[in-house]
């Protein structure tokens with residue numbers, strides 16, 4: 001396990017850096033504040049740069065476990081982190097598939113394929129930040145024992161991508177001290193994320209062990225995948241920033257509506273048998289028909305994101321409710337129309353390039369997931385207006 005904590009002396013557990021090693025000074029020059037969510041970004045502080053330095057140091061130390069574990073980590077080509085997105089020559093599939101019979105090659109940026117300029121900009125900023133850090137600390141005059149940790153910026157940016165996508169951020173109690181800590185935990189870092197996980201992680205402070213526990217009410221059969229919830233409440237753009245994946249059924253995803261139309265939350269929730277409070281909405285499938293698979297995280301997200309009247313504001317009137325549904329659907333259609341491609345084209349594009357780089361594949365899936373989410377909201381609104389019962 002590699003851990004780095006916020007407060008001085010930042011504890012290494014185990015403590016692997018000998019006093020006086022120059023990597024110690026490089027880590028010490030970073031901002032030790034821990035995980036702030038500022039605006040749209042999760043990383044205004046340097047926990048990832050600090051842990052990347054530590055990881056690179058661990059790889060370099062002879063007979064260290066991390067030299068072996070490195071074989072389990074994804075290579076730059078395999079890692080989904082968008083920090084590794086590059087400029088690449090990509091066959092312009094829209095043109096080849098839909099307009100021209102001959103392949104037209106164009107210089108495309110993988111990040112543009114997100115079809116989300118704000119997210120692309122954030123990732124670009126993250127890339128520059130990592131690059132600047134490498135340039136500052138890996139200049140030509142540094143000693144060989146630093147130089148060989150990351151001979152080129154790609155190696156350092158890969159380490160930051162690994163750290164961001166595989167690190168756990170936890171509050172640990174060690175003795176009387178409670179520390180905000182970033183940890184790379186071998187094997188636990190192989191667990192995938194789920195919005196309905198069957199496991200969770202627990203820090204056993206007595207013997208400093210991280211346990212994988214099974215969630216209450218869950219059974220894991222042989223062959224079942226064990227999953228955990230990386231972070232509650234992360235929208236797809238945030239999941240992309242940190243982990244390089246997105247989901248079409250992320251219950252936390254959001255659509256920013258700008259019109260005045262609103263529907264009644266209680267009637268919407270009851271049509272889809274969604275129960276609980278906004279922070280813990282769940283689908284009460286026992287109340288639904290057998291085999292009802294329509295409600296998933298996307299419909300739960302719709303309940304959170306569609307503008308609604310709160311209880312007691314105004315009584316629901318069917319004709320007004322239907323009018324509001326229409327307006328909300330039109331706004332969703334407008335959002336879909338503003339994308340340069342539709343979901344069908346995105347899916348075809350994905351199917352047509354099984355050899356695409358991980359970053360490109362991830363970027364196209366992200367924009368596809370966005371569209372599938374909006375389409376599901378449109379459909380949910382359609383079903384709602386058909387089923388409003390008063």
Ligand SMILES: C[S@@+](CC[C@H](N)C(=O)[O-])C[C@H]1O[C@@H](n2cnc3c(N)ncnc32)[C@H](O)[C@@H]1O
Nearest residue numbers: 080081165166189190191192193194243244245
């Ligand atoms: C902590 S690692 C999990 C183990 C990883 N799948 C592996 O093979 O080593 C995090 C990475 O796994 C992938 N991942 C985790 N959960 C996922 C999910 N629900 N959907 C798609 N990719 C996921 C993403 O690439 C993410 O960056």
